Amino acid sequence: MITCVKRESFVMVHVGQRPESQLNLEYGLETCSWGFPKSKPEYRSARPRFAVLATGAGPRVPLGEWLTRRIDLWLCEVRTDFYEGRAPHWPDEEAENTVKYPVRFGIEPLAVVRDVSLDEHGPWGLAGSDAIRRSGTERGIGKLCELDPQPLLDAAGIQADWAQRQNVPLNRAPRFTTEQVEAPKRPGRGAGFISDPKKRKAIELHAENMAVAHYERQGWTVERLGKPYDLHCTRAREERRVEVKGTTGAATSVELTINEVEHARNPRHTVDLYVVSDIVADARSSDYAMSGGRVSHFEDWYPEEEDLRPRRFEYRLPFAD
Structure with a gap:
């Protein structure tokens, strides 16, 4: 055989x-x-x-x-x-x-x-x-x-x-x-790293601006919320809630909070995921001028269990004696 x-x-x-x-x-x-x-x-x-x-x-x-x-x-x-x-x-x-x-x-x-x-x-x-x-x-x-x-x-x-x-x-x-990864420790994460709060905020804003423009072109009225989700879109009697993510890298995976997961899984909500990757950040500009980006758009989004992996844990401390 x-x-x-x-x-x-x-x-x-x-x-x-x-x-x-x-x-x-x-x-x-x-x-x-x-x-x-x-x-x-x-x-x-x-x-x-x-x-x-x-x-x-x-x-x-x-x-x-x-x-x-x-x-x-x-x-x-x-x-x-x-x-x-x-x-x-x-x-x-x-x-x-x-x-x-x-x-x-x-x-x-x-x-x-x-x-x-x-x-x-x-x-x-x-x-x-x-x-x-x-x-x-x-x-x-x-x-x-x-x-x-x-x-x-x-x-x-x-x-x-x-x-x-x-x-x-x-x-x-x-x-x-x-x-x-046994890499040598860098003296400091320079302005090019996503851990730089100013750059991270500029990337998020650029992705959000692209998402707003997209939904407005489709005839939606868009309100920026930030929490518990990024965008609230209405059109006549329709309602749609949007999570927005941005990165300079590839559209592979995104960080989600437990609240974002639970919100997307709520059957009462219609949620989209709007991801902008390959965003160009001009480091020569003091405020990180952003341009470009590739869009990955997931309508009626539901995060499945097998596609989630914990990156952080909440630890409950034991009672003190």
């Missing part, structure tokens, strides 16, 4: 060990985005389902020596097609205010697997191992290959039968924290 193994397209990426490369890895995982400095013809028709970002072994060695080494990998699900990025996003791009990695795609980090063998006994076999090595010899350009995802999911501790599903349940994937 011949068993058919379901194989899927992977994009295998080698990430260098220089401090700037490790900072980019940390930030790419944090913002669910990755990119390359140049395109390849095969990217135009590629629809990879998974990405492996691997680091910890230098690739410029003979193949025999490469196969004796071990490496750390970050297993991700690919959530967007390849697209041309227009916004400086990673730390080195922000520092130079230029787009160095225009070929981009969205990733959903699933798990980290440490100290993986690069020989034929690894979870990706010789084909995946060689793809990582070739990526490293070409400045981290992603290499496409067909692999059975199940060994990698098993190695990552993800309880998902890929042959029976089309997506990995997010609530069953361990993910990882950015602290697990």
Whole structure:
């Protein structure tokens, strides 16, 4: 009896060990985005389902020596097609205010697997191992290959039968924290980082302005609320409530509060999710002039349980003695 193994397209990426490369890895995982400095013809028709970002072994060695080494990998699900990025996003791009990695795609980090063998006994076999090595010899350009995802999911501790599903349940994937990326600590998160409150506010306002313009073009009267949701839209007897999110990265995932989730799930409400990605933030302007953006619009939005993963917890303190 011949068993058919379901194989899927992977994009295998080698990430260098220089401090700037490790900072980019940390930030790419944090913002669910990755990119390359140049395109390849095969990217135009590629629809990879998974990405492996691997680091910890230098690739410029003979193949025999490469196969004796071990490496750390970050297993991700690919959530967007390849697209041309227009916004400086990673730390080195922000520092130079230029787009160095225009070929981009969205990733959903699933798990980290440490100290993986690069020989034929690894979870990706010789084909995946060689793809990582070739990526490293070409400045981290992603290499496409067909692999059975199940060994990698098993190695990552993800309880998902890929042959029976089309997506990995997010609530069953361990993910990882950015602290697990052994990147050198930066002296300070500069103005280019989303953690900068002024920049974050400017991005949110730009996304909200785009959402308001969209609904007004559709004949809605729009009121900006902020809480418990961003926009309240009315048109004759219709009512629609809108959550708005903005990012300079890819449209992969967004942060939600428990109140936002519960509000969207309330059957009495009609809620849309309006996401603007790849927003260009001009760091030369003191107030962060914003432009551009790609819209992902989800009408009658309902956040399913398998697409949610906790990032924070409320801890109840024990009674004092």
